[in-house]
Every structure is written in structure tokens, then in C-alpha cells.
């Protein structure tokens with residue numbers, strides 16, 4: 001099948017698009033990729049939606065700004081796909097299925113609650129393509145963490161690349177997750193800590209720019225080792241998997257323990273960058289075998305200061321950005337949602353006891369057929 005995957009991640013930067021040819025097991029071919037950034041107004045609305053979502057107890061409720069934000073998310077994804085198809089000379093009939101993650105606004109798996117906004121039915125109807133959405137719901141309802149979902153794809157990717165294990169596939173978006181792929185075994189995976197979210201928020205507060213471009217600020221600073229040690233005492237780092245994070249789970253802890261309001265911009269950026277690298281390093285205690293190679297995907301690969309800190313802390317294992325192996329680091333998650341959509345259509349498992357902690361391998365997703373025509 002030719003599937004198109006859509007991901008809007010915790011960084012709230014935009015919609016990633018990737019086409020993948022797959023039977024839901026093997027990756028047959030990688031297709032084109034695309035990106036549709038959110039405007040300032042859209043981003044601000046998403047920030048408000050995250051704040052509004054804190055009080056949710058029902059995953060289908062859309063109080064206050066959440067209703068508007070959901071309409072915006074659906075429309076932004078529809079526009080993104082339409083422009084992408086046009087740009088690549090593709091017609092809706094050329095795509096068999098769309099894998100639609102939506103935007104997470106709240107993730108509280110311990111309360112069996114994970115909320116992704118985005119209307120799969122409206123998207124399917126507008127595009128005229130079958131959509132598979134709501135991919136975390138079944139897992140959380142069955143007692144799983146609902147995240148990470150990408151491990152099944154990470155495993156297929158390692159197989160496609162013909163890499164002998166143990167290999168760690170690391171995603172550095174807003175939150176970091178890792179999959180350990182070892183020959184033959186089920187993938188073992190978990191969220192391991194913050195990736196860029198804390199650094200992005202810190203940079204935004206101090207400079208108005210939403211991230212540390214090319215890691216320049218952190219490179220000019222010294223890590224505050226005492227603050228780093230305090231931050232690493234967060235109980236999440238000691239908690240054995242399965243485990244997953246909400247984008248803002250570390251926020252209060254960092255404010256209380258970091259003391260970063262007292263330090264220079266450069267020291268704060270260096271310390272938060274080091275926290276990400278150190279969080280990755282400590283995650284090794286939960287791996288049954290030591291990875292020989294870390295394949296890194298996500299926006300964090302664009303930060304050379306972070307990549308250098310990672311190489312230092314993970315030595316002697318090799319650390320390489322996914323691009324160096326010939327697949328685009330920024331689109332692994334979008335490819336994963338294309339892959340998962342095909343698996344959902346075929347009723348294959350998306351999650352496993354060793355990934356989300358679900359009691360047994362479980363399929364998921366809701367299939368929305370393109371039956372009626374709606375305007376978004």
C-alpha cells in the first residue's frame with residue numbers, strides 16, 4: 001500500500017508529512033516528505049489548547065479554545081496534504097490511506113487519559129482518502145502507556161537498513177523516546193525524558209526565539225553541574241519502563257530544582273542540553289543489552305551541541321543522525337504513522353508489553369472512510 005503519514009509533535013512547530021510504501025510489515029519504499037509550519041497565531045492557539053486541556057477528564061470533550069484548536073488542526077492537516085499532493089503531482093486516489101496522529105494536548109496514562117485533537121472523519125471526507133486516526137486510544141484503554149507508538153516502525157527500519165543489533169533508535173523531539181532493537185526480540189521502548197521542550201521554553205522566555213538554533217547558545221555556556229545533578233533526581237529517570245511523558249511533565253520540576261532563572265542564558269541552555277544527553281545516558285540502565293549504535297532522529301539532530309554531548313556520554317557506542325544512514329531524521333515519525341495506519345488496517349499489533357506495557361500485543365486506530373463531503 002502507499003500510505004501517507006501525518007505527525008504534529010510536542011514541539012508545536014508544524015505538520016510533518018511522509019509517504020511510505022509498505023504492507024505493514026516490510027518497508028518497500030520511502031516516498032517524498034513535506035512540512036507545513038504553523039503560523040504564530042496557530043502556535044499560540046495550540047499553547048492555549050494545552051493549557052485548557054489540563055482540566056480535561058473526558059478525552060472527547062472540547063471546552064473553550066479546544067474546539068477551535070481542533071478545527072484549526074484538522075484544516076491545517078488538510079491544507080498540508082492538499083498542497084503536498086499537488087506539489088508531487090499526486091491525486092487522492094494515489095494514496096491508499098492516511099495515518100493521522102493529530103495533536104496531543106494532554107497525556108495522563110495513569111488516569112487512562114490521552115487526548116489528541118484533530119477530526120479524522122472530517123479529514124477523510126475533505127481529502128477523499130481513508131484516514132486512520134486516534135492511534136493511542138485503544139492502548140491507553142487497555143492499560144498501556146499510549147506511547148511511544150513508533151517502536152514497531154523503528155524495528156522495521158532497522159531491518160530494512162540491515163543493521164545487526166543491538167541498535168538504539170532515539171527520537172529527540174520535544175520529548176525523547178528510545179527503541180532498543182535486538183535481533184529477533186520484540187522491540188523494547190519507552191519515553192526517557194525531555195528532549196528539546198525545556199530548552200525551547202527556556203529560550204523562548206529569555207530571548208523570544210523558540211529554540212537554540214544550531215546549539216550556538218549552549219555551546220557558549222558551561223554546564224551548571226550542581227543544577228544538572230538536581231534535575232536528574234527527577235523520579236521519572238529511576239522509574240522502570242513502561243513509561244511515557246506529557247510535554248509539560250518536567251516543567252514544574254525544572255522551575256523548582258533548576259535555579260535557572262539565576263544563571264546566564266548560555267549556562268541555562270548548556271545545562272538543559274546536558275540534561276537531555278544525560279537522560280539518554282541513564283536510560284541505558286533499562287536496556288538488557290548495550291546498544292552498539294545509536295541512530296538519532298527528530299529535530300534534536302539539528303543541534304550539534306546536543307549531538308556532541310550525546311556522543312561523549314554514550315561512548316564507546318557510536319552515535320549517528322538518521323540522515324547519515326540515508327533516511328530523513330525529521331520525518332521518521334511521519335513515516336511511522338504511515339506504517340502504523342497500514343498495520344491498523346490489517347489488524348496487526350501497534351503496541352506490545354515491551355513498548356507501552358499493554359497486557360498483550362494490541363492493534364489500534366479508528367478507521368474513517370471518506371464517505372460524506374464536509375467543509376472544514
Ligand SMILES: Nc1ncnc2c1ncn2[C@@H]1O[C@H](COP(=O)(O)OP(=O)(O)OP(=O)(O)O)[C@@H](O)[C@H]1O
Nearest residue numbers: 009010011173174175196213214298299300302303
Ligand atoms: N537548527 C536547529 N538547531 C537546534 N535545534 C533545532 C534545530 N531544528 C530543530 N531543532 C529542535 O527540534 C525541535 C523540533 O523537533 P521535532 O520536529 O522532532 O519535534 P516534534 O516531532 O514536534 O516532537 P515529538 O517527537 O516530541 O512529538 C525544535 O523545537 C527544536 O528544539
Ligand SMILES: CC(=O)N[C@H]1[C@@H]2OC[C@@H](O2)[C@@H](O)[C@@H]1O[C@H](C)C(=O)O
Nearest residue numbers: 010104107147148149150175177333
Ligand atoms: C502522548 C504523545 O503524543 N507522546 C509523544 C511525545 O513526543 C515524543 C514522545 O512523547 C512519544 O512517546 C510520543 O510520540 C511519538 C511519535 C510516539 O508515540 O512514538
